[in-house]
Amino acid sequence: MKWGIIGTGNMGKILTEAWIDSGMIEPEQLYVTNRTLSKAKLLQKNYPGITVCEGADAVAKEADMLFICVKPLDIYPLLNKIxxxxxxxxxxxxxxSPYSVEDLEHEVPCQVVRWIPSITNRAQSGVTLLTFGERVSPLMKAYVEQCCKTYSKPVQIKENVTRVSSDIVSCGPAFFSYLLQRFVDAACEETKISEHEATTMVTEMLIGFGKLLEEGHYSLPTLQEKVCVKGGVTGEGIEVLEAEIGKMFHHVFQRTHRKYNQDKWELEEQKLD
Structure with a gap:
C-alpha cells in the first residue's frame, strides 16, 4: 500500500513521524510534496526512504492512501488539479474539519475519510478522529482503523460533532499548554520560585496526572475529590477557579465554532465563483 501526503506543514510532518516511528508504514511507502519543496526535502532528510514528488499530481498518481494536508481554502483548487x-x-x-466528508464525495470518485490528528500522536498517544464516507468499503474501514491503532486511539465521530471533537483532541493540547504556561508565570510572579523549577514541577505533575487517568486509578471528578480536602489549601484554590473561570470554556467553543462556520461559508462562496 502506497501512502501520499500533499502538504508537509505541521500536521503533515507529525503524521509522517507518527506513522514511520510507530512502524505503521516504511519510509519507502510514503510519497510527499509541498508548495515549498524544501520542507518536503527536509522531511526526506530525516527519513531517507521517503519519495519527494515535484507536485501534487505526481503524489496523486502514486498513492493508494492520499492525505490532503493543506489549508481549507486550498482544498477545492487542489482537488480540481488532481x-x-x-x-x-x-x-x-x-x-x-470545515470540508465535510459528504462534500468531498461530491468532488472526487475516491473513497473518502476524514482523519483528524493530534500533536499527541507524535508521542504515539492520544486520539485520531475518524469519519467515513458512504463509499468506504468494509475492508478499507478496517484497514484505516487498524493503522490508527498503531500509534493512537481511533474514535469514530459524526459530522455534527466534528468541530467540538477537534477542539478537544487537536486544539486541546495548545489550549492547555497556554493555561499551564500562565500557571507557571503566576507562580513565578507571586513567589520566589524560578521559572525552571516551576516548569519542571508542572511538567512532571502533568505526566503523572496523565498516568493516573490512563491506568484507571481515578476519573476527573474522583481525582478532584481525593486531592481537594474540605477546608484545605486545594479547596481554597478551587474556589478561586470556580469564581474566575466562569463561562471561559463556553466562550472558547463559541469562538471556534464561529470560525468553523465562517470557514464553511467561505468554502461555499469559493465553489460558486
Whole structure:
C-alpha cells in the first residue's frame, strides 16, 4: 500500500513521524510534496526512504492512501488539479474539519475519510478522529482503523460533532499548554520560585496526572475529590477557579465554532465563483 501526503506543514510532518516511528508504514511507502519543496526535502532528510514528488499530481498518481494536508481554502483548487489522476480504488483523506466528508464525495470518485490528528500522536498517544464516507468499503474501514491503532486511539465521530471533537483532541493540547504556561508565570510572579523549577514541577505533575487517568486509578471528578480536602489549601484554590473561570470554556467553543462556520461559508462562496 502506497501512502501520499500533499502538504508537509505541521500536521503533515507529525503524521509522517507518527506513522514511520510507530512502524505503521516504511519510509519507502510514503510519497510527499509541498508548495515549498524544501520542507518536503527536509522531511526526506530525516527519513531517507521517503519519495519527494515535484507536485501534487505526481503524489496523486502514486498513492493508494492520499492525505490532503493543506489549508481549507486550498482544498477545492487542489482537488480540481488532481482530479484526472484520482480513481475509485484510492482513499482520499482530509485532515480539516470545515470540508465535510459528504462534500468531498461530491468532488472526487475516491473513497473518502476524514482523519483528524493530534500533536499527541507524535508521542504515539492520544486520539485520531475518524469519519467515513458512504463509499468506504468494509475492508478499507478496517484497514484505516487498524493503522490508527498503531500509534493512537481511533474514535469514530459524526459530522455534527466534528468541530467540538477537534477542539478537544487537536486544539486541546495548545489550549492547555497556554493555561499551564500562565500557571507557571503566576507562580513565578507571586513567589520566589524560578521559572525552571516551576516548569519542571508542572511538567512532571502533568505526566503523572496523565498516568493516573490512563491506568484507571481515578476519573476527573474522583481525582478532584481525593486531592481537594474540605477546608484545605486545594479547596481554597478551587474556589478561586470556580469564581474566575466562569463561562471561559463556553466562550472558547463559541469562538471556534464561529470560525468553523465562517470557514464553511467561505468554502461555499469559493465553489460558486
Amino acid at each position: 482530479q484526472p489522476y484520482l480513481t475509485e480504488q484510492q482513499c482520499l483523506v482530509s485532515i480539516t
